Amino acid sequence: MKIAIYPGSFDPITNGHLDIIRRSSKLFDKVIVGVLVNVDKKGLFNIEERVELIERVVSDLPNVQIKSFHGLLIDFMREEECKILIKGLRNVTDFDYEYQMAQMNKKLDNDVETLFMMADGEYSYISSSSVKQVGKFNGNIRGLIPDSIVDDFEVKIKDLRG
Ligand code: ADP
Numbered sequence: 001m002k003i004a005i006y007p008g009s010f011d012p013i014t015n016g017h018l019d020i021i022r023r024s025s026k027l028f029d030k031v032i033v034g035v036l037v038n039v040d041k042k043g044l045f046n047i048e049e050r051v052e053l054i055e056r057v058v059s060d061l062p063n064v065q066i067k068s069f070h071g072l073l074i075d076f077m078r079e080e081e082c083k084i085l086i087k088g089l090r091n092v093t094d095f096d097y098e099y100q101m102a103q104m105n106k107k108l109d110n111d112v113e114t115l116f117m118m119a120d121g122e123y124s125y126i127s128s129s130s131v132k133q134v135g136k137f138n139g140n141i142r143g144l145i146p147d148s149i150v151d152d153f154e155v156k157i158k159d160l161r162g
Contacts, residue, residue: 004084004115007034007073011043012153013054014131014145016123020088023117025061032080033058037070044132044156057146074108083111090119090127136160 004024010017010033024031035050045053047068058064069076077083085105087098102114126144135141135157145153 001029003030003082004028004086005032005034005082006086010050011128014126016126019120024086025064031064033066035068053149085114089116090124
């Protein structure tokens with residue numbers, strides 16, 4: 001069985017992330033979306049909420065599973081007995097960062113392969129942080145994140161508006 005892990009913060013999941021998940025789910029028997037627990041960074045949504053929102057938007061994809069993890073991605077991959085890592089690439093800034101990460105992960109576990117998937121042109125400008133920035137100042141975030149999570153986003157972002 002070919003299993004791939006797609007890791008990230010997903011605070012919140014965007015249409016760009018969802019596109020990568022959908023495309024990956026066609027290529028692998030199972031895709032695990034790994035939601036990174038970053039104890040140093042308080043997000044808009046807590047980890048349980050992020051997992052729940054992703055579960056909601058991938059409910060039509062039976063071979064996609066959502067799990068949270070903390071610590072090294074390589075250790076999470078070992079636990080899941082997975083050797084394939086999926087990363088989305090939006091631009092050269094992503095590339096610079098991800099290339100370094102891929103080399104480090106390879107150094108930590110030589111069996112791990114990082115596969116890069118180019119962002120769809122329609123979504124390549126979207127990041128979770130830019131969505132939060134737009135939302136914070138009352139901008140329209142429709143089309144940037146899945147419709148089914150817009151209400152949850154609006155409730156949370158209201159707190160940031162003060
Ligand atoms: P963000 O940068 O939006 O906060 P994450 O850090 O959670 O997202 O990113 C997780 C993964 O998804 C990374 O591999 C990242 O390059 C990729 N990614 C993020 N946004 C997009 C997008 N709009 N299209 C394709 N891939 C993306």
